[in-house]
Amino acid sequence: xxxxxxxxxxxxxxxxxxxxxxxxxxxxxxxxxxxxxxxxxxxxxxxxxxxxxxxxxxxxxxxxxxxxxxxxxxxxxxxxxxxxxxxxxxxxxxxxxxxxxxxxxxxxxxxxxxxxxxxxxxxxxxxxxxxxxxxxxxxxxxxxxxxxxxxxxxxxxxxxxxxxxxxxxxxxxxxxxxxxxxxxxxxxxxxxxxxxxxxxxxxxxxxxxxxxxxxxxxxxxxxxxxxxxxxxxxxxxxxxxxxxxxxxxxxxxxxxxxxxxxxxxxxxxxxxxxxxxxxxxxxxxxxxxxxxxxxxxxxxxxxxxxxxxxxxxxxxxxxxxxxxxxxxxxxxxxxxxxxxxxxxxxxxxxxxxxxxxxxxxxxxxxxxxxxxxxxxxx
Amino acid sequence: xxxxxxxxxxxxxxxxxxxxxxxxxxxxxxxxxxxxxxxxxxxxxxxxxxxxxxxxxxxxxxxxxxxxxxxxxxxxxxxxxxxxxxxxxxxxxxxxxxxxxxxxxxxxxxxxxxxxxxxxxxxxxxxxxxxxxxxxxxxxxxxxxxxxxxxxxxxxxxxxxxxxxxxxxxxxxxxxxxxxxxxxxxxxxxxxxxxxxxxxxxxxxxxxxxxxxxx
Amino acid sequence: xxxxxxxxxxxxxxxxxxxxxxxxxxxxxxxxxxxxxxxxxxxxxxxxxxxxxxxxxxxxxxxxxxxxxxxxxxxxxxxxxxxxxxxxxxxxxxxxxxxxxxxxxxxxxxxxxxxxxxxxxxxxxxxxxxxxxxxxxxxxxxxxxxxxxxxxxxxxxxxxxxxxxxxxxxxxxxxxxxxxxxxxxxxxxxxxxxxxxxxxxxxxxxxxxxxxxxxxxxxxxxxxxxxxxxxxxxxxxxxxxxxxxxxxxxxxxxxxxxxxxxxxxxxxxxxxxxxxxxxxxxxxxxxxxxxxxxxxxxxxxxxxxxxxxxxxxxxxxxxxxxxxxxxxxxxxxxxxxxxxxxxxxxxxxxxxxxxxxxxxxxxxxxxxxxxxxxxxxxxxxxxx
Numbered sequence: 003x004x005x006x007x008x009x010x011x012x013x014x015x016x017x018x019x020x021x022x023x024x025x026x027x028x029x030x031x032x033x034x035x036x037x038x039x040x041x042x043x044x045x046x047x048x049x050x051x052x053x054x055x056x057x058x059x060x061x062x063x064x065x066x067x068x069x070x071x072x073x074x075x076x077x078x079x080x081x082x083x084x085x086x087x088x089x090x091x092x093x094x095x096x097x098x099x100x101x102x103x104x105x106x107x108x109x110x111x112x113x114x115x116x117x118x119x120x121x122x123x124x125x126x127x128x129x130x131x132x133x134x135x136x137x138x139x140x141x142x143x144x145x146x147x148x149x150x151x152x153x154x155x156x157x158x159x160x161x162x163x164x165x166x167x168x169x170x171x172x173x174x175x176x177x178x179x180x181x182x183x184x185x186x187x188x189x190x191x192x193x194x195x196x197x198x199x200x201x202x203x204x205x206x207x208x209x210x211x212x213x214x215x216x217x218x219x220x221x222x223x224x225x226x227x228x229x230x231x232x233x234x235x236x237x238x239x240x241x242x243x244x245x246x247x248x249x250x251x252x253x254x255x256x257x258x259x260x261x262x263x264x265x266x267x268x269x270x271x272x273x274x275x276x277x278x279x280x281x282x283x284x285x286x287x288x289x290x291x292x293x294x295x296x297x298x299x300x301x302x303x304x305x306x307x308x309x310x311x312x313x314x315x316x317x318x319x320x321x322x323x324x325x326x327x328x329x330x331x332x333x334x335x336x337x338x339x340x341x342x343x344x345x346x347x348x349x350x351x352x353x354x355x356x357x358x359x360x361x362x363x364x365x366x367x368x369x370x371x372x373x374x375x376x377x378x379x380x
Numbered sequence: 381x382x383x384x385x386x387x388x389x390x391x392x393x394x395x396x397x398x399x400x401x402x403x404x405x406x407x408x409x410x411x412x413x414x415x416x417x418x419x420x421x422x423x424x425x426x427x428x429x430x431x432x433x434x435x436x437x438x439x440x441x442x443x444x445x446x447x448x449x450x451x452x453x454x455x456x457x458x459x460x461x462x463x464x465x466x467x468x469x470x471x472x473x474x475x476x477x478x479x480x481x482x483x484x485x486x487x488x489x490x491x492x493x494x495x496x497x498x499x500x501x502x503x504x505x506x507x508x509x510x511x512x513x514x515x516x517x518x519x520x521x522x523x524x525x526x527x528x529x530x531x532x533x534x535x536x537x538x539x540x541x542x543x544x545x546x547x548x549x550x551x552x553x554x555x556x557x558x559x560x561x562x563x564x565x566x567x568x569x570x571x572x573x574x575x576x577x578x579x580x581x582x583x584x585x586x587x588x589x590x591x592x593x594x595x
Numbered sequence: 596x597x598x599x600x601x602x603x604x605x606x607x608x609x610x611x612x613x614x615x616x617x618x619x620x621x622x623x624x625x626x627x628x629x630x631x632x633x634x635x636x637x638x639x640x641x642x643x644x645x646x647x648x649x650x651x652x653x654x655x656x657x658x659x660x661x662x663x664x665x666x667x668x669x670x671x672x673x674x675x676x677x678x679x680x681x682x683x684x685x686x687x688x689x690x691x692x693x694x695x696x697x698x699x700x701x702x703x704x705x706x707x708x709x710x711x712x713x714x715x716x717x718x719x720x721x722x723x724x725x726x727x728x729x730x731x732x733x734x735x736x737x738x739x740x741x742x743x744x745x746x747x748x749x750x751x752x753x754x755x756x757x758x759x760x761x762x763x764x765x766x767x768x769x770x771x772x773x774x775x776x777x778x779x780x781x782x783x784x785x786x787x788x789x790x791x792x793x794x795x796x797x798x799x800x801x802x803x804x805x806x807x808x809x810x811x812x813x814x815x816x817x818x819x820x821x822x823x824x825x826x827x828x829x830x831x832x833x834x835x836x837x838x839x840x841x842x843x844x845x846x847x848x849x850x851x852x853x854x855x856x857x858x859x860x861x862x863x864x865x866x867x868x869x870x871x872x873x874x875x876x877x878x879x880x881x882x883x884x885x886x887x888x889x890x891x892x893x894x895x896x897x898x899x900x901x902x903x904x905x906x907x908x909x910x911x912x913x914x915x916x917x918x919x920x921x922x923x924x925x926x927x928x929x930x931x932x933x934x935x936x937x938x939x940x941x942x943x944x945x946x947x948x949x950x951x952x953x954x955x956x957x958x959x960x961x962x963x964x965x966x967x968x969x970x971x972x973x974x975x976x977x978x979x
Contacts, residue, residue, distance in 0.1 A: 055649070055650040055651060059725065060724075060725060061651045061718055062677075062965050068836065068966075073835060074836050075834070075836065077833045079688065080678050081676055082659075083674050083675055094692045094696035096696075097597055097695075098598075099695065100597070100692070100831070123654055123655060124655075124657045124661065235698075238670060238671065238672050239659070239660060242662075242663040242664065366659060366660055368657070371660045372660050374674075
């Protein structure tokens with residue numbers, strides 16, 4: 003199978019209350035990604051955009067950014083979900099032989115609307131929506147379940163928040179770089195027990211883009227230094243209703259991870275850095291278990307031991323993670339881009355030494371129902 | 381019930397319970413859409429100066445209404461602001477007679493109303509707006525129209541232009557239709573005879589057989 | 596190079612104005628179970644799923660994770676693709692790329708909509724820019740009606756020409772047990788029906804429906820094992836240009852012309868009217884069934900009325916259009932474009948029942964939506 007590489011990336015600084023419109027954000031990151039790849043829009047032959055009609059407040063949200071993504075006169079499609087799924091589709095289009103260079107671009111402006119109301123609409127209108135469930139309250143249920151099964155404590159989850167906000171101090175793109183302590187997290191406003199404000203990701207605006215290229219094009223367009231290969235990918239969804247599954251059982255993530263690792267032909271020990279979807283602090287250790295980086299139930303303890311700190315055995319979320327910036331559809335793509343920068347050695351002060359293989363994870367749906375796992379490498 | 385049973389007319393569950401419909405009632409989603417530098421200037425110029433502004437792409441020269449940050453064809457930012465109109469030509473219209481819910485208010489749209497698409501003098505794309513003429517037979521594509529601005533204070537929206545009026549006695553301008561580019565496709569209009577599929581009428585008998593087989 | 600891919604099974608629901616008898620998930624299940632039956636496979640054989648619909652019609656966020664029970668997607672790879680009215684064909688294209696990439700062998704594409712659950716025109720109106728275009732947009736009908744006014748002016752087409760198309764598609768639907776609207780109509784009936792938005796009248800326009808469709812794609816080796824006659828994908832092309840409605844030159848349809856030219860080039864078509872045995876086209880309004888004929892390169896610009904009146908596109912013509920009744924007879928928006936692909940596939944597989952055209956070798960299916968967007972998929976009985 004011909005290999006596919008990422009040859010260009012671009013992202014905005016993630017922040018709240020951005021005054022640019024959707025198409026201005028997308029034009030900005032698409033241009034940045036093209037420049038990073040050293041190519042022009044003419045070298046792109048298809049586009050995958052990622053957006054959400056709900057968050058944008060308009061049906062056919064992709065229409066607003068069609069021209070701005072460089073799609074004029076080209077094949078374009080739209081994935082509604084996390085950016086990592088968009089990259090998967092972009093890669094499949096290249097592997098099919100129909101295209102050689104794909105632009106994948108995602109945008110999200112969470113601050114233009116009401117996050118609680120919009121995430122409430124993910125729940126079944128007949129039965130669950132009336133309970134007033136949204137992203138935070140459903141995550142709180144999952145956090146409680148995870149504490150029961152793993153014995154993890156709120157303090158251990160708080161350590162994730164401290165670590166990630168601290169990591170963000172070295173990421174110029176992050177929205178919330180902060181030097182905080184476990185006490186700060188524990189004292190922050192309780193939103194839905196056991197989740198406090200500093201356990202939760204912020205509502206963010208931003209956009210990001212990557213350029214994927216088939217091997218022959220990657221070699222034509224860029225130097226070895228800029229090329230990062232897509233070694234493996236997997237995606238999988240679990241059951242829908244919160245009560246239909248054990249919220250602390252990461253079986254769908256395990257299956258997605260298995261697909262990715264099998265395809266890449268590497269083991270967990272080969273991964274040098276990981277960007278996981280920490281929309282809430284407890285999610286980081288939970289997903290790390292599902293990804294196979296520690297045994298089930300050991301996530302919180304290994305977090306406390308410092309295994310996933312920047313100076314630990316496996317640095318996790320050097321970018322600051324989703325806790326430091328969570329522009330929903332863009333978030334997984336941002337994680338993916340961080341992995342690219344790490345492998346290229348372009349991560350500045352947050353560079354993990356000798357990062358040769360990296361893992362990025364994105365999720366769709368509430369409580370991590372559906373996952374997409376990427377393994378990238380030199 | 382079989383896999384292919386037509387259930388469209390059922391009104392109860394298989395064991396006799398009434399089938400229910402859950403009505404949500406009106407749902408409100410509020411958004412604060414930022415207009416960005418291009419649309420903010422566009423709306424402000426209409427509101428404060430009574431001008432309609434477009435932007436021109438430095439590469440292809442297309443003048444866009446509404447202005448925007450990127451010329452799709454060239455993938456560059458149009459950087460030259462150009463005043464267009466207030467007169468232009470009617471490029472298309474429709475008199476809407478069916479009421480539907482206005483997503484801005486949640487109430488039914490007032491009908492009939494006439495939506496018009498105008499190419500303003502100096503612009504290359506069309507502006508969507510309204511016209512008070514409700515008789516479609518009095519409208520003709522190509523007729524000159526003029527933007528009529530609202531009385532001050534004008535709103536910060538496209539309603540800063542109140543409507544487009546037909547210019548009385550104006551000459552209809554026929555659209556130029558450039559020939560289509562050469563393509564490697566053969567196009568032959570069939571005659572009444574060559575339009576029929578060979579053996580088409582004879583197939584009616586076998587159609588009945590096929591119907592019997594279909595699940 | 597990627598793999599060649601064929602369609603091995605199609606399932607659709609009985610479409611209706613309101614499917615009061617089932618919820619959205621059950622509607623999806625109806626189409627999915629029928630598609631699995633048609634291909635004679637089980638859920639275990641499905642390696643990945645892609646689903647599409649337009650969010651605002653049912654007000655459900657993250658439909659790919661919501662529809663799990665209906666799709667059978669628990670513990671399976673699934674994601675959502677949505678592109679407005681073109682959703683059905685972009686979902687089909689996505690499933691095609693899944694299989695062609697070599698990563699998945701058997702992939703199910705599902706399109707669905709329960710339009711009865713909301714006000715369709717209001718939801719569609721939100722696709723236009725909320726500040727600059729939403730007010731004069733007039734739902735889906737507005738631009739289509741406006742576009743035909745231009746074609747009438749430019750080439751002398753009439754309301755009667757579009758009425759012939761409306762009568763053709765609606766009468767064709769009498770052969771389709773799944774269609775939503777099945778009625779005998781004459782050209783006079785259409786001309787006398789109430790005016791919705793000049794020049795589009797009630798019987799010219801598509802309905803909004805509840806319905807779902809599932810189409811199963813398989814890579815070459817798998818497809819050959821599963822069914823004797825897969826419908827092979829010869830070309831899939833999408834053009835979604837334009838961001839504002841006023842950007843288009845509406846006298847012709849640039850995206851359709853670009854998409855069809857590219858698809859014809861890939862599939863080796865040089866005389867579409869002669870080489871296609873059947874066309875299932877996304878014609879949301881009978882006026883499109885006149886105007887767009889030029890942009891399909893079935894005839895020269897302005898010649899569409901003559902083409903329609905020749906009878907070439909009727910059921911006994913050389914290239915029947917919409918034997919299923921098309922969009923005018925049935926329109927569950929997220930599924931509509933996928934139904935064009937599914938119906939065309941059945942024509943090749945010989946499974947079209949009363950609406951079967953004999954000896955179908957090549958078909959053309961299209962999707963339409965958004966800001967005059969066009970998708971094209973060409974299927975063939977032989978391997979490409």
